[in-house]
Structures are given as C-alpha cells and as structure tokens.
Amino acid sequence: MRGSLFLMxxxxxxxxxxxxxxxxxxxxxVNDTAIMEGMPKKLSDFxxxxxxxxxxxxxxxxxxxxxxxxxxxxxxLRFAYVPHGKEAVANGEGLLEFPVGSALIKTFAFGEGSxxxxxxxxxxxxxxxxxxxxxxxxxxEQTDARLxxxxxxxxxxxxxxxxxxxRVPNKNQCKQCHVLDGEVIPIGPxxxxxxxxWLRDFAYSGKLDKVPNExxxxxPWEPREGSSTLFELDSFARAYLDVNCAHCHxxxxxxxNSGLDLRWEQGDGHAIGIxxxxxxxxxxxxxxxxxxxPGSPETSIMVHRMSSNEPGVAMPELGKATVDEDGLAIIRxxxxxxxxx
Amino acid sequence: MIRSSxxxxxxxSAAPLFAETQRIAPGEGAQERLQEALILAEPGxxxxxxxxxxxxxxxxxxxxxxxxxxxxxxxASVLDFTNQAGAGEGLLVTSDNVTLRDFGIENAKGxxxxxxxxxxxxxxxxxxxxxxxxxxxxxAYGIYPVEASNVLVQDSYVRGASDAGIYVGQSENIIVxxxxxxxxxxxxxxxxxxxxxxxxxxxxxxxxxxxxxxxPGLPKVGGGxxxxxxxxxxxxxxxxxxxxxxxxxxxxxxxxxxxxxNERVQVRDNALVNNATSHVMLVAYTQDYDDDRYxxxxxxxxxxxxxxxxxxxxxDFPGGEMLTAAVGGALPPVLTxxxxxxxxxxxxxxxxxxxxxxxxxxxxxxxxxxxEKPDEFSFNDLExxxxxxxxxxxxx
Numbered sequence: 001m002r003g004s005l006f007l008m009x010x011x012x013x014x015x016x017x018x019x020x021x022x023x024x025x026x027x028x029x030v031n032d033t034a035i036m037e038g039m040p041k042k043l044s045d046f047x048x049x050x051x052x053x054x055x056x057x058x059x060x061x062x063x064x065x066x067x068x069x070x071x072x073x074x075x076x077l078r079f080a081y082v083p084h085g086k087e088a089v090a091n092g093e094g095l096l097e098f099p100v101g102s103a104l105i106k107t108f109a110f111g112e113g114s115x116x117x118x119x120x121x122x123x124x125x126x127x128x129x130x131x132x133x134x135x136x137x138x139x140x141e142q143t144d145a146r147l148x149x150x151x152x153x154x155x156x157x158x159x160x161x162x163x164x165x166x167r168v169p170n171k172n173q174c175k176q177c178h179v180l181d182g183e184v185i186p187i188g189p190x191x192x193x194x195x196x197x198w199l200r201d202f203a204y205s206g207k208l209d210k211v212p213n214e215x216x217x218x219x220p221w222e223p224r225e226g227s228s229t230l231f232e233l234d235s236f237a238r239a240y241l242d243v244n245c246a247h248c249h250x251x252x253x254x255x256x257n258s259g260l261d262l263r264w265e266q267g268d269g270h271a272i273g274i275x276x277x278x279x280x281x282x283x284x285x286x287x288x289x290x291x292x293x294p295g296s297p298e299t300s301i302m303v304h305r306m307s308s309n310e311p312g313v314a315m316p317e318l319g320k321a322t323v324d325e326d327g328l329a330i331i332r333x334x335x336x337x338x339x340x341x
Numbered sequence: 342m343i344r345s346s347x348x349x350x351x352x353x354s355a356a357p358l359f360a361e362t363q364r365i366a367p368g369e370g371a372q373e374r375l376q377e378a379l380i381l382a383e384p385g386x387x388x389x390x391x392x393x394x395x396x397x398x399x400x401x402x403x404x405x406x407x408x409x410x411x412x413x414x415x416x417a418s419v420l421d422f423t424n425q426a427g428a429g430e431g432l433l434v435t436s437d438n439v440t441l442r443d444f445g446i447e448n449a450k451g452x453x454x455x456x457x458x459x460x461x462x463x464x465x466x467x468x469x470x471x472x473x474x475x476x477x478x479x480x481a482y483g484i485y486p487v488e489a490s491n492v493l494v495q496d497s498y499v500r501g502a503s504d505a506g507i508y509v510g511q512s513e514n515i516i517v518x519x520x521x522x523x524x525x526x527x528x529x530x531x532x533x534x535x536x537x538x539x540x541x542x543x544x545x546x547x548x549x550x551x552x553x554x555x556x557p558g559l560p561k562v563g564g565g566x567x568x569x570x571x572x573x574x575x576x577x578x579x580x581x582x583x584x585x586x587x588x589x590x591x592x593x594x595x596x597x598x599x600x601x602x603n604e605r606v607q608v609r610d611n612a613l614v615n616n617a618t619s620h621v622m623l624v625a626y627t628q629d630y631d632d633d634r635y636x637x638x639x640x641x642x643x644x645x646x647x648x649x650x651x652x653x654x655x656x657d658f659p660g661g662e663m664l665t666a667a668v669g670g671a672l673p674p675v676l677t678x679x680x681x682x683x684x685x686x687x688x689x690x691x692x693x694x695x696x697x698x699x700x701x702x703x704x705x706x707x708x709x710x711x712x713e714k715p716d717e718f719s720f721n722d723l724e725x726x727x728x729x730x731x732x733x734x735x736x737x
Contacts, residue, residue, distance in 0.1 A: 149376075149377050149380050149381070150372070150373040150374075150376035150377040150380065151373075151376065151399065152373075153398065153399075153426075165426060167399065167426075167427050170376050170380065170399075170402070171380050172376075172379070172380060172402035172403070172404045172433075172435075173402065173428070175404060175435075176402070176433070176435075179435075182458070251560060254457065256488070256560055257457065257487045257488055257510060257511055257559065257560065259558050259559045259560060270558065270631060275629075276558065277586070277588070277628060278586055278587060279510075279556065279559060279588075280481060280482065280485075280487075280504070280508075280510065281481070281586065281587060282451070282452070282480060282481020282482065282503055282504045282583075282584065282587065283477060283478060283479070283480075283481065283503055283584040284451075284481070284584075285584050285585065285586030285587055286584065286586070287584055287585040287586055288585070288586045289585070289586045290586075301586065310450070311400075311425055311426060311427050311428060311429070311450035311451060312429060312449075312450035312451035312452075312480055312481075317427075317428060317429035317451075318427070318428065318429075321426075321427070
C-alpha cells in the first residue's frame with residue numbers, strides 16, 4: 001500500500017516536472033521591475049529560475065570563481081543576470097562593471113543526493129541608486145525562498161561532518177562585506193578570478209564587451225594536490241586572502257581602520273601584515289605581537305584568528321561558523337616558508 | 342514607494358516630517374524583530390527598546406541615517422549578548438546622525454558598540470558592561486567610534502573592557518564627558534584623533550585612566566589637540582588584563598593619564614589620586630615603524646591646575662621598585678621618558694625623566710633624573726571643540 005502511494009507520488013512529481021519543463025521552453029522573462037525597486041518578498045518574484053532546485057537558469061548565466069570564498073563548505077550556485085540589450089564592461093583584472101538592471105544571485109546548498117537542501121539565496125541588484133543586497137531563506141519544502149531581512153540561523157551539518165548553527169546574514173551584514181567607500185559593490189566577479197573560457201562565452205553571448213588580458217590570474221583553488229612550488233604557494237595564499245579577507249581588509253572597506261590591506265595587488269609586506277602590530281584586535285590578538293610572524297605561523301595573529309570559532313576572535317567575522325582547514329593549512333605553510341630576515 | 346519619497350522629502354528638509362516611533366519589546370523573536378526594525382527604519386525614526394532583557398544571539402547593526410535608538414534606562418533596557426554566536430560586536434552603526442541612548446549592553450563577545458564612519462554620532466547614557474569584571478576574555482572596546490567626524494560620548498558607564506572602555510579612534514571633533522569608566526584596561530583612550538575634549542569623567546580602578554595615543558601605519562595618523570580636563574582619575578591600579586599584542590597591554594598598572602606621541606595635549610584641572618605608577622606619563626612610541634607621516638614623540642604638552650594626591654609608590658615597570666627606593670618611596674607625579682618636545686608643567690610638582698635621548702632606545706639605557714623645568718613656558722590654550730548645534734539639539 002505504502003509502495004503504491006510512493007509510486008503515485010513519483011508519477012505526480014514527474015508530471016509536475018514535465019509541466020515545469022515545458023513552461024521553461026517558452027521562457028518567462030525576468031521581472032526587471034523587481035530588480036529595480038522594492039524588496040520582493042519571494043525569490044520567485046524575480047523570475048530568475050524556471051527549473052526547480054536552481055541547477056540551471058535560462059535567464060541568468062551560471063559562473064564559478066577560480067578561488068572561492070569559504071562558507072562552511074557550502075556548495076554555491078552563482079548566477080549573473082544582465083538585462084536584455086545591455087552588456088557588462090570589463091575593467092582590467094577588476095570587477096566586471098555590470099549595467100544597471102543586472103543582478104548577481106548566489107544560492108548556498110548543503111548535503112548530497114536526496115539529502116541536498118538549498119538553504120539561502122543572496123541577491124545583489126544593480127539599481128539606479130546603486131547595488132542593493134537582499135537575503136532569502138529557502139522554505140522547508142524547497143519550493144521558494146522568502147526575504148529574510150533580519151537573517152536567520154539554520155541548524156545543519158557541513159560536508160566536514162560538523163553540526164553547526166549556520167548563519168544567514170541580515171541585510172546590513174550583506175553590506176558589511178560588500179561596502180567600499182560607502183557604496184555597495186559586488187565582490188566575486190572580478191576578471192582575475194574568472195576563467196577565460198567563461199568570460200569568452202559571456203562576451204560571445206553579448207553580455208560582456210571583451211575578455212580583458214588580465215583575466216584568469218588567480219589560481220584555481222581545487223585541486224591543489226601534492227607539494228607546490230614556493231611561487232605557487234604564494235599565489236594560493238594571496239588569492240585566498242584576497243577572496244576571503246580583502247573585502248573588509250582594504251582601504252575604504254569595513255576593516256580599513258586596522259591598516260591591514262590583504263588585496264591581491266598589495267605589494268607591501270607590512271600592509272599585508274608582515275611584522276605588523278595589531279590596532280584594535282583586542283583578545284583577537286591571542287597574545288601574539290604581529291599579524292604575520294615570518295617563519296612562525298603559531299605566533300601569527302592571522303593564523304590564530306583563522307583557527308578560532310569564537311565570535312570576537314574568529315576571522316572572518318561574518319559568513320562562516322567553522323574553521324576552513326584547507327585555507328588555514330595554506331596560510332600556515334605560506335607563513336612557515338617565509339624568510340625570517 | 343510613497344514612503345521612500347517621504348523619506349527623500351524628510352532628508353531634504355533636514356527635520357523629518359513623518360518620523361515614526363517603533364516600539365520593540367523583549368521576548369520571543371527579539372533578535373529578528375529588533376534587527377528588522379533597525380533595517381526598515383527611515384531617517385528620523387525612533388526605535389524604542391521597552392524595558393526588559395533582550396536575549397540576543399547575533400550582533401545587531403544599524404545602517405540608516407538619522408535614527409534614534411532609545412531604551413528606558415541603562416539598567417532597564419538591556420541587550421544581553423551572553424549567548425552571542427556571531428559577529429564582531431554587539432551593535433554596529435555605519436550611518437550618520439545616529440543617537441544611541443538609555444540602554445545597556447552586556448557581555449558582547451567582541452566590542453560592545455562600534456560605529457564606523459558614522460558622523461555626528463551621539464552615545465548618551467549607555468551602559469556597556471562585561472559583568473564578570475576584568476578578564477582577558479572580555480571584548481576589547483566598550484564604546485568604540487572610529488573614523489568619524491563629530492562624536493559625542495556622555496553620561497555613560499563602561500566596565501570590564503579588555504582594551505579600552507571608551508575608545509575613539511581615527512576621528513576628529515570629539516567630546517567625551519561625564520562618563521564613568523571602571524575596571525577596564527584603559528578607561529578612556531583617544532587614539533590617532535584630533536580636536537578632542539575629555540572632560541568631567543570618572544576613571545577609576547582601570548589599569549590606566551585616560552590614554553592619548555598616536556600609532557603609526559594607520560589610515561589616519563598625527564593625533565593631537567586633545568584636552569583632558571576636570572576629570573577624576575583615581576585608583577587606577579588594576580593589573581593589566583589586556584591580551585598581549587595589543588598596545589594597551591604595555592600600559593603599566595597604576596597609570597593616571599598617559600600620552601604617547603601626539604601634538605598639543607593639555608592636561609588641566611584634573612584630580613589625580615592614588616595611581617601607583619604615575620599620575621601623568623609622557624612617552625614616545627617604542628616600536629619600529631615605517632611611516633613618513635608619523636611623529637613618535639609627545640610634542641607640546643601642558644599640565645596645569647591639576648590636583649595631585651598620593652601615588653607613584655608602586656610603579657609597575659622593571660626596576661620601578663629600585664627607582665622608588667632611590668627617590669624616597671614614591672615617584673614624582675609626572676614621568677617622562679625624556680623624548681618629549683615642549684613640555685610645560687605649570688603645576689608645582691617635581692617631574693622625573695628617564696633621560697632617553699633617542700626614539701626606540703631601550704629602557705635599559707635609561708638615566709633617570711629630576712627634570713629641570715625651563716625658565717619660561719608658553720602654551721596657548723586649545724580652541725574649544727564645538728559640535729554642530731543640531732547634535733546637541735537632538736538630546737533636548
């Protein structure tokens with residue numbers, strides 16, 4: 001009896017799937033008005049996706065980053081939407097300049113196979129007055145996500161097997177990472193952190209003016225097997241710091257007052273923390289005297305803070321509840337290999 | 342849509358036309374309700390925290406200009422962060438013209454209240470406290486405005502900060518008055534800031550009462566024009582409980598007022614009582630630095646009209662005991678490392694110098710002696726700090 005009910009349910013799902021698929025063949029356009037104003041209550045109000053589970057979008061283009069931000073091991077589905085008839089402009093190795101009306105969409109998923117669940121989707125909307133960041137929390141049924149201005153906490157298990165209280169950021173916390181010189185801006189889609197192939201396709205489809213020469217310079221984070229040369233190690237570590245830390249630790253951003261500048265392009269050792277004393281680290285300093293103590297990861301504040309899960313000590317402050325062991329290993333090795341004088 | 346055009350109108354006229362009051366009560370869902378109110382507030386709105394205890398799990402933040410957050414009193418409306426699981430501070434403000442008043446913040450995991458780039462901010466009658474008292478595991482700063490113009494911190498109480506109770510950093514035009522700072526590492530610290538007045542505060546049982554510091558290598562360096570006046574700086578002898586690595590971890594217990602680097606600092610009409618190392622200490626920055634903008638010495642410092650009580654009997658630095666014995670049981674109330682430029686001590690008290698001659702020189706090379714006052718002093722009083730009239734009006 002139970003078996004036949006299950007079969008019926010499966011048939012129903014197949015039927016709904018077929019309907020959804022046929023609907024998808026005649027694409028419903030994105031709701032550009034929802035991008036341009038207001039705070040839509042549901043993610044579906046934007047019309048970015050027609051297929052369930054967001055594996056694919058006919059309206060927005062999926063992209064990956066060479067070196068991604070660590071978010072408790074979440075699987076991230078990233079999409080860029082550029083409105084019809086417009087194109088993004090490449091600006092050297094930096095952020096692609098998306099036209100007004102564009103949107104960047106990032107969905108965070110955990111779990112494998114039938115256990116897989118979409119947890120939250122963050123959207124960045126490029127409006128006349130600038131970019132606006134909004135967080136959406138997926139419902140239990142996984143049918144849609146609802147606006148969660150104040151953020152949320154969701155219990156889940158990370159791929160590493162840790163049970164955590166996962167934090168969905170609130171609207172202000174979105175901005176804390178995305179603010180530069182008082183304006184909200186995207187972080188991820190910089191030409192240096194996107195593959196040439198993807199940029200070429202994006203340009204070919206008319207969504208980007210050109211593929212800049214400086215593209216694709218950040219190393220691909222996966223896979224990093226076996227021993228790396230010192231050059232590669234430096235490149236991994238600096239890419240990691242750029243992507244995971246520099247959105248706050250750069251002039252004009254949230255942690256500018258620390259004087260620490262962890263951007264990829266920063267060439268001054270003191271600015272990236274080498275023998276730099278802390279300013280306002282408080283107990284985050286962990287009894288250590290400098291951010292990076294060359295040759296000695298164990299006495300470097302950077303390693304101490306990356307190894308911690310404790311609010312007030314842990315870095316980054318937002319966007320993760322667990323230690324990124326892979327990232328930490330690279331930073332440890334990088335500092336250990338530094339010349340001591 | 343209608344609401345946003347009203348907001349635009351309100352902004353244009355400076356005096357909001359349709360300011361709303363939103364009342365928040367403690368209890369179920371307080372985290373979400375309060376945070377949502379802070380996000381959806383419009384310029385001119387007031388968010389009222391009804392009396393009671395708010396159990397919070399995440400840092401709060403405000404990013405809307407011109408909002409007032411008002412509680413029913415620093416002991417009545419309490420934002421309790423004892424179970425905080427995320428964020429670097431209890432409350433973060435990133436917008437201008439904000440007034441925070443009449444509520445308490447307890448046991449934030451990082452800093453208590455931080456405002457960054459928030460101009461014309463008022464902190465009034467707040468309590469920020471780590472209720473277990475001095476502990477290296479407490480948050481760093483209680484009240485922490487940074488990178489701002491026009492900062493007013495008044496009538497507030499801060500206890501237990503493992504760095505500074507009230508810390509104003511990389512800012513200008515600052516008034517810190519009538520606060521009580523108790524059992525912090527530094528009671529009040531003005532760092533890399535200009536045009537500051539620290540007046541009529543009670544700083545007691547901290548490691549150091551009031552610090553005026555300037556550090557190299559920060560976006561804003563060159564602090565100065567700081568007035569420290571009419572404060573009671575009493576009994577600041579708590580063992581330094583700052584985690585090592587922080588600049589305040591080097592502050593000796595028993596420090597009254599400490600000036601490091603900075604240009605033009607006036608210390609006048611304070612009561613300095615029972616600070617066991619030194620009532621007033623002047624030092625140059627001691628560590629290596631690479632910053633052409635930076636002046637490591639205290640330059641043009643004036644002391645006048647201060648009342649000096651007992652003190653200096655148990656200096657908390659290596660060799661202190663020997664030094665004390667050599668000068669008859671207590672160090673003179675004013676101590677300089679010798680690296681100052683332009684020290685004016687109008688007060689009739691002896692001054693000891695450690696006789697250092699170069700910035701960065703080891704303290705082991707100190708050649709202590711009594712500092713001989715020059716025959717003539719000259720120090721022009723600092724211009725009073727005035728905040729925009731609209732700021733003071735917000736408190737009426």
